Amino acid sequence: MEKPVDTFQPIIKTLIRVGIGLLVLLMIIAFNNVIQISSFMSGIHPLLGQITLVVLLLVFLALLLLPLISFLSFRKALPIPEDENSPEFANYLNETKRRLQKNRYLREKDYQFSDGSDLKNQIIQAYEILGKRSRELIKGKATGVFLSTSISQNGVLDSFFVLGTLTKMLWEVSRIYEERPSIARLVSLYGNVAATVLMARGIEDLDLLDEQVEPLIASILGGGMATLVPGAVMATNLVVNSITEGSVNALLTLRVGCIAQGYLSSVTIPERKALRRSATIEACGMLGEVMKENSVLILKAFAKGARNAAKNTFKL
Template sequence: MDDTAKTIKKILVYLSLTIIFLVVISAVDQAASIYERASRIHPYFGYAVLALIIAGFMAIISVPVAAFLGLRKRPELPKSKESPEYAAYLEDLRQSLSTNRILKDKGFAFNDTDVLSSQIDKALFILGVEADKVIKSSASAVFVTTAISQNGSLDGVFVLSSITRTVWDISRIYRQRPGMRDLAFLYGNIGATVLAARGIEDLDLLDEQLEPILASVLGGGLGSLLPGAVNITNLIANSITEGSVNAMLSLRVGAMAKRYCASTVETDRKLLRRSATLEAVSLLGGIIKENSAIIVSSFGKAAKSATRKLFKL
């Protein structure tokens, strides 16, 4: 049975690494496309753009990875709370959390009277609140940027770099990093979702969030636009939908990273993925409501500007 479990783990790691490789190939292909378009303007401009892309990729990858690897590695998780290693793991975690700057700023400190597990749960809850702020901020930026941009190549690079940064920021909050197998699974899941794997179940949940919000935003927001601008309703709806899909991805990855960093026992990956999806859906509605007005306002300004130019001709 143990041999079978090890074999399955190896297969999952290899699959995750394969997906990560495909994501890298996709990013390189998008960079080549941007370079080709820039070269049509002028060859030297293309070289300059290519140099900026390479420098950007180097900064995106090397700086966070170096800092990430500098974090304290999380000890091996016990299989359950009944495992003999559980008490030792909690003690090790207590020592790690005792030096956490966020907990110190919040006035949290461990004591010798309360049960250690309950104290750790409280500490992880405090850190979870801070992680939620990072997750929401990143998702909001992804939503607005990709909804307005509508540029597939650039949007893909931005989303990938944003969620990579989110994982790093969350790990820094907890001051520890997941093990390599966890990372392989996490980034493999990111890659799978970026490439295609937005499951039917996830899209159904997304539709449930989008339908009432789109009706509200488009119903009330278009009244402020110029007469005749109703023709751009579908464009606004598509933009909000595109931004929502990418924000959903960002929220989901952030929720998964938070759960990995806050786990005190081994977690079923399928259950973790499902719970992260549900949390992402619960947060998505607020992200859309808070930022949709920006999208409508941007299109409104663009419509008014285009109309003024039309009447000047």
């Protein structure tokens, strides 16, 4: 079975070393500023200088400790044992159960683990509940990408917007499943998702996109083009291109979210090929919902622009 990417330890160690070096440099600069400020206040009155020194040191210490405490509170990632019959796998399931019992989304749904049922199936059921919550989030992100990139039609800005959306979405999805994911877990998740997406064959994506997008565009434009002003048939190509561009970006967003779900909710070592295929199929199904719910908004935007253009033409 193909294992996920797990070669990020050198990168993590390098980042930690760089972070420690920057932190030491920042502490030296901050301490120097504290001494200068307290010396200035001592020129006014010695007691005022001492009070200023103590207050600034306490503030500096608090600013230093709060991020450290927050970082240490992150949970360590749980490695998935290969052998499901091993004691390590049983310990993995018990630790996963313990963490899921503290998950706020499961507590909101009043999900309870029972001692009599199979623990692995109970964890899968818990992940299904979290999956519904994360799918709502993923669909919302994909909707924003679909509308923004369909109307914007700016390749560079759209690329940065999609990249930022994907980065934020992965963080928010991981928070749903684990609430406090570790840095190593996040790096592994981002790396695995990126590797899985990049391994996808372009021709497969184009075929799936054609199967999903073309019938939807035909059905939408069948009744939607009537909203455009008469004689503006050339706008059809612009509308089709815009919806197609938005659909491609939305499909990418949906698939990345579904792949992340697959990694976060897997109780066994996931196989990339199977995960990529199932995530793509699920993403295509969700894409149809996004297009049907939001393509009308794009048509209205183009219709309004066409009417305004026609009015300005007649005025001239």
